[in-house]
Amino acid sequence: MDPEFLRELERASVKIEDLEEVAYKNKEQARHIKNDYLIIQNNKELQLDPNYYNLSRIEQIKYSARKFVEFITFDNQRQNVNEPQTIMNMFIQFPFSFPSGVHQVMFVPCIKYLASDKQCKDWLPRIYSYEIVGCYCQTELGHGSDVQSLETTATYDPETQEFIINSPTPTSTKWWVGELGIWCTHAMVFAQLNLLGKNYGVHSFLVPIRDIKTRKPLPGITVGDIGPKVGFNVKDNGFVRFNNVRIPRENMLMRYAKVSKAGIFSQPGNAKIGYAVMLQTRLAISCFFPRTLTQALNVAIRYSILRKQFNDSSNQERKILDYQTQQEKLLIPLAEIYGILISSYTIWDLNDDLLNRVQKDDFSTLNEMHVVVSGAKATWTETTLYYLEQCRLACGGHGFHHYSGIPGMIQEWKPMVTLEGENTVLHMQVARFLLKQYEKAMKGLNIGFSVQYLKQASEFLGSKLENVNSVGELRNIEVLRKIMIASAVFAIQNAADKMLKHVSDGKPPKQAWDEYAGIDLVEASKAHINLFTMNNYVEFVHRQTKENVKNLVMKLCILNAVSRITQKPYLLIENNYLEPKHFTFLTQLRDEMLLEVRRDALPLVEAFGFQDSQLRSAIALTSGKPYETLYDWAKNKNEMNNSYFAEGYEWIQKMQNLHPKL
């Protein structure tokens, strides 16, 4: 290990091992994951070739398929298979998506939950053995967030007992579907069910797409890859159009909706279980994938310790992490990501409880869980994206180089912000829930587990923050939590008032919602989720037993709260809740926390246990030596420096012809 790193760890207030339960859900999980990372680190086959970003899309796709098979083979061999963990390990290990991710994470669970027992028995063995490779075919070119508007039709023909699948318009083309472009043999297609001239809404159908031997598209099907994207470039996101494609009646997924031979529709059981299943993908995106930010922070913080620029007062070059501006760039995201992770532990627990309940036909917590997960997805993916870019910029020129590892992390992370629900649409759904709950709370009715603070709402309206007359008095997580409750209450009240005002002015509620109150509604959702994070942070601090860990997490919690409160403080001002002096205290507190957390910056990122092969960074190896490594990779692992370019000089010859020497 680089001696500078050793000195940093030496002078820190905590040891790396002390932070295991903070960085992961618990000690067991931390050790299991760290052990995985170590095993993977020792297997050269499972590491990314720095030349990867020079390749064409086709070469990258082939490369990722090879790595995928190597990963699965490796995992099978060590007889320690834990499927979700394997997928997460792959995601941490490589910055690109793999073939078969959608097949495993979306297609298989949908079949399991939405197909009847008989269908499962027929299909699952063929799916598990990769005879059937599936995809999840919902989004259309013209319809994303608004599922009820899908245009693809499935019309029942009682004579042949078949459904006829059609794409009636250009906008009905299925689009964005992962693993449809090249790989899949079958698609789970969402379509408007038409029975004897009547529409029965959107249902799902298993439609064969390609011949399982020749891999050629079947008759009536026009299918392909949609083209290059800003991330997920090795994913064959595809399009498909159906022209009178006939499938047997038995290919409709029949656990919760049935069509009889005669064409009679019925709905056995509760279709809501489908929502619970779909929630799992969104949950992974909000709760697992932000871990990419921990990788980027690990790179940026290591590099900021190794990189020195300009001299200090004693004429020594200063580590860039010792500049306050650099601390702001890296430690505020660090406090944020710990908040997200700590809150994600709560969400996983809530989700376990939900899955237990739905198996007993209890759907009472489903709606609120949907709201929590949607809000978390919208808020956390957005902040993660923003802070990933900040990590990149914090590495100066070298952050702009793929060899730093960060650009690849950002590129492959970007889809998360957009997929599984457009964030503004999700925020508006959260806001709708909040406004209803607020109304109930005002009437003294029962409200949901995630909005219990609304019971105190009336205490906050018209009140002021009392007894905070110094930075010292503000340096208290309960005081800061109180301010964040006030923020959330004011934001919800403000959105409710805005709606009320415009509706009283004669606007139809739909118009008021879309055209006049949108910004305030989104702010309400964000304030609510920020409070959710703060609550989890505070509870987590209270649960800590080791004094040094408790102290450090408390500092992170304070830094996160201060950063959140100062980001959009208008309502706290408009409501006279905070006085001018409080803002002076808030920025002073930020400065204090940056200096104090600085001391523990390295153990806080090392706690995640990433090995060099998981960081994939020439500027942040455990052994240091950023410049030597960059030089080595550029000179020896960059195909551009092979002899490819002889022919390339043609343009200079042409320029010479165009510009004769005078």
Added chain:
Amino acid sequence: MDPEFLRELERASVKIEDLEEVAYKNKEQARHIKNDYLIIQNNKELQLDPNYYNLSRIEQIKYSARKFVEFITFDNQRQNVNEPQTIMNMFIQFPFSFPSGVHQVMFVPCIKYLASDKQCKDWLPRIYSYEIVGCYCQTELGHGSDVQSLETTATYDPETQEFIINSPTPTSTKWWVGELGIWCTHAMVFAQLNLLGKNYGVHSFLVPIRDIKTRKPLPGITVGDIGPKVGFNVKDNGFVRFNNVRIPRENMLMRYAKVSKAGIFSQPGNAKIGYAVMLQTRLAISCFFPRTLTQALNVAIRYSILRKQFNDSSNQERKILDYQTQQEKLLIPLAEIYGILISSYTIWDLNDDLLNRVQKDDFSTLNEMHVVVSGAKATWTETTLYYLEQCRLACGGHGFHHYSGIPGMIQEWKPMVTLEGENTVLHMQVARFLLKQYEKAMKGLNIGFSVQYLKQASEFLGSKLENVNSVGELRNIEVLRKIMIASAVFAIQNAADKMLKHVSDGKPPKQAWDEYAGIDLVEASKAHINLFTMNNYVEFVHRQTKENVKNLVMKLCILNAVSRITQKPYLLIENNYLEPKHFTFLTQLRDEMLLEVRRDALPLVEAFGFQDSQLRSAIALTSGKPYETLYDWAKNKNEMNNSYFAEGYEWIQKMQNLHPKL
């Protein structure tokens, strides 16, 4: 033109032509540029193939070289050559860099200004005719912002009258140098000049790198491409190490620094002219390149008019631009970019004045221009990057697709944030200037043209905003300008106080600056530049004579000011300058402006005169039809849908072997 666009233009308050002087510096320039765009639009050879983003780096490099030669040939033929305009047209037309950009924009001017008359006479004909292809070799692996610390040495050997160029350490490797990796024959190398054992600081030398016939590296030179990056991937950013490379004494650039045959150093003339030259690149980055945001906004606004999602109160699908949240995402950046452009017109004028002065040996405005341009570069590149990403996200899933055009714009724009000065370092330089000027102003001494407002500083300290008791009274650009002056004054005062406090506490000034006041110093710089923009905006409004244009620009100015003021309002609160009610007015004013500017959103982006081939977007053609075009490009212009993939299915076979059917 799509009928929806026609209806939007019809109901707008301005015509596209009315905005020519707002979108460009003047009518002549606007017409010249728009005419160029139209000519280019009619030339298929000069358009980007949508398949471009599927290619490998090597293929992309060859592609860009081909397009470059086509562009130059085309421009030569039409006998209307205006070199800077050609380069800017190329940049607007293609989202990637071209070979020879550094040669033309940095290497040629440096030779012209830093080489002696004799050297120019010897070298320029060879340079103009592309016999010599040059690059600008300054940054080293270990040294970016801190030029004085460069390690490359040029040691004079009086016996042979040669300089010996050496890279003594890994950190001294020249790195990031554009056009060094593959193309250049010569490099302008910045190195520590050593004469008879004494160091004379950093100077520049013309060093041959490759044989001009064989293109092979010359003896003692290890050179190559540094590898893939997040943008500029077709640029051969390179590295080079020198091992006792001998060059003739005459290869030192000798206009402002000379070494005699005997090894005696002298400095004729004023070397400052070099800074004026270097300023030109930074100026282009701050004042020209943000125009990429106008392209992205043009795409996003056209798409937001074509895209409809969810029904309105009368059960019609609503254009997404009619949602308030979408207006916030797009119209606030629109107001920002117009502020940047309007301010850039002032900077171009100031620069013309500067160049006139320095030719008469008057360097009196150079330092302050350096500060203005540095601050503008740091502030505007950062906001442009942020808003480009916001445009992408505003296009939902389709913004994530390269066929929307926006990802390419962002990718190739990203380097601007980092190159030509790390933004935080630039802000700190601006802050240093501001603190000195503030001190002078407090003493009643003369201060610079860009900080005249500091003369009123004492009036603001301790004062309140008076006579603003309604939204109507706040809706006044002079009132908003006053608030922004207050913001800048408070920010500078706050940074000065912070420094004073920590120095009084016993910290060495350097430590106080780096470790305790950094964040506040950066804020001071940003507030100053924001005021600079506001001042230009306001003056521009006053100069308008057409009532409808004046009104519209005023609305943009108000929207921009409101967005700026509410972004970081603490100091306005801490200083009791604004009262709580003012924040209520500010957000109400934002809502009003969004609705009003919405009406003119389309003409405001169409004013830039981009043709479809400059937007390169399947979702924003003049003729509309986003879905049909996406489908056409995916199906017919995407090499992934050729028959490449037969061999690719191997992984499925392997997965079948790994998972035998049970």
